[in-house]
Amino acid sequence: MHEDLTTTPSPRLRDSERTQRAILAAALDEFAESGLGGARVDRIGERAGVAKRLVFYYFGSKENLFREVLNEAYRNIREAERRLHLSDLAPADAVRKLIEFTWSYYLEHPEFLTLLNSENLHRAKHISSSTGLQDLNSPLVQTLADVLERGRKDGVFRGGVDPVQLYISIAGLAYFYLSNNATLSVAFGRNLRTPKALHERLSHTTEVILGYLIR
Amino acid sequence: MHEDLTTTPSPRLRDSERTQRAILAAALDEFAESGLGGARVDRIGERAGVAKRLVFYYFGSKENLFREVLNEAYRNIREAERRLHLSDLAPADAVRKLIEFTWSYYLEHPEFLTLLNSENLHRAKHISSSTGLQDLNSPLVQTLADVLERGRKDGVFRGGVDPVQLYISIAGLAYFYLSNNATLSVAFGRNLRTPKALHERLSHTTEVILGYLIR
Amino acid sequence: MHEDLTTTPSPRLRDSERTQRAILAAALDEFAESGLGGARVDRIGERAGVAKRLVFYYFGSKENLFREVLNEAYRNIREAERRLHLSDLAPADAVRKLIEFTWSYYLEHPEFLTLLNSENLHRAKHISSSTGLQDLNSPLVQTLADVLERGRKDGVFRGGVDPVQLYISIAGLAYFYLSNNATLSVAFGRNLRTPKALHERLSHTTEVILGYLIR
Amino acid sequence: MHEDLTTTPSPRLRDSERTQRAILAAALDEFAESGLGGARVDRIGERAGVAKRLVFYYFGSKENLFREVLNEAYRNIREAERRLHLSDLAPADAVRKLIEFTWSYYLEHPEFLTLLNSENLHRAKHISSSTGLQDLNSPLVQTLADVLERGRKDGVFRGGVDPVQLYISIAGLAYFYLSNNATLSVAFGRNLRTPKALHERLSHTTEVILGYLIR
DNA sequence: TATGAATGAGAATTCATTCAT
DNA sequence: TATGAATGAATTCTCATTCAT
Numbered sequence: 001m002h003e004d005l006t007t008t009p010s011p012r013l014r015d016s017e018r019t020q021r022a023i024l025a026a027a028l029d030e031f032a033e034s035g036l037g038g039a040r041v042d043r044i045g046e047r048a049g050v051a052k053r054l055v056f057y058y059f060g061s062k063e064n065l066f067r068e069v070l071n072e073a074y075r076n077i078r079e080a081e082r083r084l085h086l087s088d089l090a091p092a093d094a095v096r097k098l099i100e101f102t103w104s105y106y107l108e109h110p111e112f113l114t115l116l117n118s119e120n121l122h123r124a125k126h127i128s129s130s131t132g133l134q135d136l137n138s139p140l141v142q143t144l145a146d147v148l149e150r151g152r153k154d155g156v157f158r159g160g161v162d163p164v165q166l167y168i169s170i171a172g173l174a175y176f177y178l179s180n181n182a183t184l185s186v187a188f189g190r191n192l193r194t195p196k197a198l199h200e201r202l203s204h205t206t207e208v209i210l211g212y213l214i215r
Numbered sequence: 216m217h218e219d220l221t222t223t224p225s226p227r228l229r230d231s232e233r234t235q236r237a238i239l240a241a242a243l244d245e246f247a248e249s250g251l252g253g254a255r256v257d258r259i260g261e262r263a264g265v266a267k268r269l270v271f272y273y274f275g276s277k278e279n280l281f282r283e284v285l286n287e288a289y290r291n292i293r294e295a296e297r298r299l300h301l302s303d304l305a306p307a308d309a310v311r312k313l314i315e316f317t318w319s320y321y322l323e324h325p326e327f328l329t330l331l332n333s334e335n336l337h338r339a340k341h342i343s344s345s346t347g348l349q350d351l352n353s354p355l356v357q358t359l360a361d362v363l364e365r366g367r368k369d370g371v372f373r374g375g376v377d378p379v380q381l382y383i384s385i386a387g388l389a390y391f392y393l394s395n396n397a398t399l400s401v402a403f404g405r406n407l408r409t410p411k412a413l414h415e416r417l418s419h420t421t422e423v424i425l426g427y428l429i430r
Numbered sequence: 431m432h433e434d435l436t437t438t439p440s441p442r443l444r445d446s447e448r449t450q451r452a453i454l455a456a457a458l459d460e461f462a463e464s465g466l467g468g469a470r471v472d473r474i475g476e477r478a479g480v481a482k483r484l485v486f487y488y489f490g491s492k493e494n495l496f497r498e499v500l501n502e503a504y505r506n507i508r509e510a511e512r513r514l515h516l517s518d519l520a521p522a523d524a525v526r527k528l529i530e531f532t533w534s535y536y537l538e539h540p541e542f543l544t545l546l547n548s549e550n551l552h553r554a555k556h557i558s559s560s561t562g563l564q565d566l567n568s569p570l571v572q573t574l575a576d577v578l579e580r581g582r583k584d585g586v587f588r589g590g591v592d593p594v595q596l597y598i599s600i601a602g603l604a605y606f607y608l609s610n611n612a613t614l615s616v617a618f619g620r621n622l623r624t625p626k627a628l629h630e631r632l633s634h635t636t637e638v639i640l641g642y643l644i645r
Numbered sequence: 646m647h648e649d650l651t652t653t654p655s656p657r658l659r660d661s662e663r664t665q666r667a668i669l670a671a672a673l674d675e676f677a678e679s680g681l682g683g684a685r686v687d688r689i690g691e692r693a694g695v696a697k698r699l700v701f702y703y704f705g706s707k708e709n710l711f712r713e714v715l716n717e718a719y720r721n722i723r724e725a726e727r728r729l730h731l732s733d734l735a736p737a738d739a740v741r742k743l744i745e746f747t748w749s750y751y752l753e754h755p756e757f758l759t760l761l762n763s764e765n766l767h768r769a770k771h772i773s774s775s776t777g778l779q780d781l782n783s784p785l786v787q788t789l790a791d792v793l794e795r796g797r798k799d800g801v802f803r804g805g806v807d808p809v810q811l812y813i814s815i816a817g818l819a820y821f822y823l824s825n826n827a828t829l830s831v832a833f834g835r836n837l838r839t840p841k842a843l844h845e846r847l848s849h850t851t852e853v854i855l856g857y858l859i860r
Numbered sequence: 861t862a863t864g865a866a867t868g869a870g871a872a873t874t875c876a877t878t879c880a881t
Numbered sequence: 882t883a884t885g886a887a888t889g890a891a892t893t894c895t896c897a898t899t900c901a902t
Binding site: 034035037038114116117119120121123124127141158162164165168169171172173175176177179180181182183184185186187188190200201204205207208209211212213 | 386396405
Binding site for chain 4: 464465467468544546547549550551553554557571588592594595598599601602603605606607609610611612613614615616617618620630631634635637638639641642643
């Protein structure tokens with residue numbers, strides 16, 4: 001729908017934009033697959049179907065490209081979180097929805113996890129300077145705080161829960177399982193990526209969080 | 216035992232062993248700091264105080280060196296886990312101890328986290344082939360299973376808890392917070408590495424897990 | 431005359447001329463600052479406030495642009511020399527005036543020195559083919575020859591002085607000091623660019639040349 | 646003579662040294678021919694008969710190699726100047742010898758001129774930090790000061806001559822003619838590099854300087 | 861007249877790895 | 882056992898220049 005702007009804009013602009021997007025998309029794949037250090041600009045060019053030279057033309061350097069990719073990834077998940085509308089739901093349902101959303105998002109966006117791992121290896125140097133990431137995040141924390149408070153008032157949830165800690169816990173329970181799936185599968189001698197295993201993990205996560213919250 | 220200095224063997228041999236250990240230690244630092252891809256063999260040599268050439272002499276390739284380092288890291292944590300003796304404790308205490316141990320170990324061994332991240336980026340190709348990692352891990356799972364069962368029988372813990380899931384949850388709650396500390400600190404606009412923040416996280420983690428387990 | 435704004439021609443054409451001049455001026459700066467090899471066409475475009483593409487549109491290639499810039503620089507100094515009117519002066523005054531002119535010109539046009547250095551690095555390949563440079567230069571040599579002859583006849587100057595050698599000496603005494611000012615300042619541990627130092631150099635130069643010429 | 650150290654040292658060391666010298670020599674040629682910016686590391690490798698990689702192995706970067714080459718060039722001329730022993734000569738002979746030496750040195754070491762031009766284009770950034778260049782130069786200035794003073798006392802030379810200015814003048818008269826020979830030849834429509842022209846220039850230079858100095 | 865898009869051919873520099881001793 | 886010397890194959894990035902409009 002938002003792809004159809006009826007009045008086709010100047011094809012010049014379009015091409016440039018399309019190329020840049022193709023590069024960003026290719027870079028996302030490449031960084032996701034190989035991390036920042038392991039990514040190859042050649043391969044990004046190939047994947048995008050453009051000359052390697054264009055990557056530098058539009059993004060200046062590999063590192064800067066990483067920055068853009070990372071920030072877009074953040075923007076995307078924040079945008080998705082914003083569409084959750086947790087405030088409209090009963091507290092327990094809101095938390096359940098957040099858990100399911102987080103789980104699904106990480107499952108469907110494995111690039112996001114790799115990107116974050118790379119960024120943490122580099123001590124968040126590409127984000128910290130970036131435009132208002134905090135602002136992008138806080139809304140959810142505030143929403144979660146409200147949900148927790150509502151739950152507490154209703155007598156459903158325990159009190160004294162820090163929404164930031166809770167958010168990190170929900171994320172961590174999903175993130176670690178998915179991001180470290182390969183080593184965990186080996187360590188426990190089980191394939192932890194089968195549909196069944198994934199389903200069990202989500203159930204477990206939900207039980208842990210709600211089991212903790214609900215009094 | 217193999218530290219016994221009484222029967223001093225040929226100094227040559229001892230030097231050889233010492234050199235290899237220096238290389239392993241240096242490699243651990245380097246891989247921890249930069250990941251597998253970002254690590255530089257030159258720097259490993261420098262850090263170990265030996266010629267870069269020796270790294271190849273003893274370990275053949277950077278990748279193989281990584282394999283050795285990774286496996287040693289695994290052996291170390293498994294060894295530490297083995298010293299926990301959870302079976303001697305009351306169920307809740309055993310779980311609490313496991314949580315605290317996991318947290319402390321990750322906190323004091325950040326290399327381990329980076330190593331695992333690298334290994335997962337490479338889809339566990341360096342462990343999977345390695346010597347009996349499963350065997351090294353299962354004991355703890357079995358112990359945890361026993362603890363859970365004891366707790367359930369005592370009426371303290373809920374039933375139906377998969378020890379593997381629980382173990383992963385305990386690890387994940389600590390791992391994600393520590394491994395992604397840099398981006399989380401930026402995202403939430405809080406320094407999550409202060410002593411106070413670290414203490415709060417451990418408390419929260421314990422509450423979540425025990426709040427979930429205890430009926 | 432070609433600055434006359436009354437008969438405003440088609441604005442298109444005027445813009446074209448203005449653009450070309452802007453490019454030439456920008457190129458002069460850039461070549462002066464970085465030499466032929468170090469100059470960047472992008473930067474010339476930027477400096478001129480036009481698209482880099484225009485540089486090629488109007489001048490074909492970087493090298494050709496250099497040729498134009500260089501020739502304009504030569505035309506400018508020749509034009510300035512022509513305005514000296516040495517023939518109207520007493521011989522010693524004429525020589526003094528030439529020395530002062532040369533000094534001031536080099537001091538105020540450091541680009542000219544850099545341009546010449548570049549051109550000499552390239553063995554004068556951009557000038558030699560160019561339109562009648564010799565013709566542009568000879569007038570001054572002829573004038574200087576006359577001055578010398580007048581001085582000799584008056585018994586003021588020594589005889590047997592080759593005007594070309596003298597011209598090169600006057601230029602060299604100024605050129606070397608200014609062009610190599612940076613290394614000389616380091617070598618002698620003195621800042622040779624202070625107003626005082628510059629003034630002293632001009633005095634010295636004048637004394638050397640006149641001390642030599644005057645019998 | 647100083648090549649024959651009788652007890653052949655370890656061939657390993659020798660090779661390394663020889664290689665480094667080969668690279669320095671090749672670099673000198675390349676920088677002389679093309680300036681710092683125009684020089685190509687590939688070509689330096691080729692000229693030295695070694696892999697381009699070795700250039701970086703031994704010198705780190707092109708710029709650093711330039712620094713070494715430049716400093717060696719300075720050391721060489723300072724060393725040659727030191728062998729002049731001007732103090733042993735009559736004042737006028739000492740000055741004449743300095744002029745002839747400077748002229749010959751520049752004539753036989755055109756690389757030195759190109760190197761200096763490059764260095765001045767870069768505002769002496771590669772020397773300024775270098776080891777005691779001032780110290781290397783001052784001896785000559787002091788010697789020249791003594792010569793001038795002796796000449797003045799003898800009533801041969803005029804007084805009040807700054808040795809630094811004089812040194813720069815002697816250098817400048819030779820340097821400009823040789824360094825700018827290409828453009829000057831075109832400008833004056835004469836080949837200024839023929840043996841005859843060179844000889845005339847040296848005579849002229851000597852006459853200018855001595856004509857100025859001798860009262 | 862003017863330009864943004866695009867590029868091929870290099871440029872310096874890096875890196876794991878082998879050679880010779 | 883130990884190592885300094887040497888390198889080929891990338892890898893990021895640069896630059897003058899052309900294409901299409």
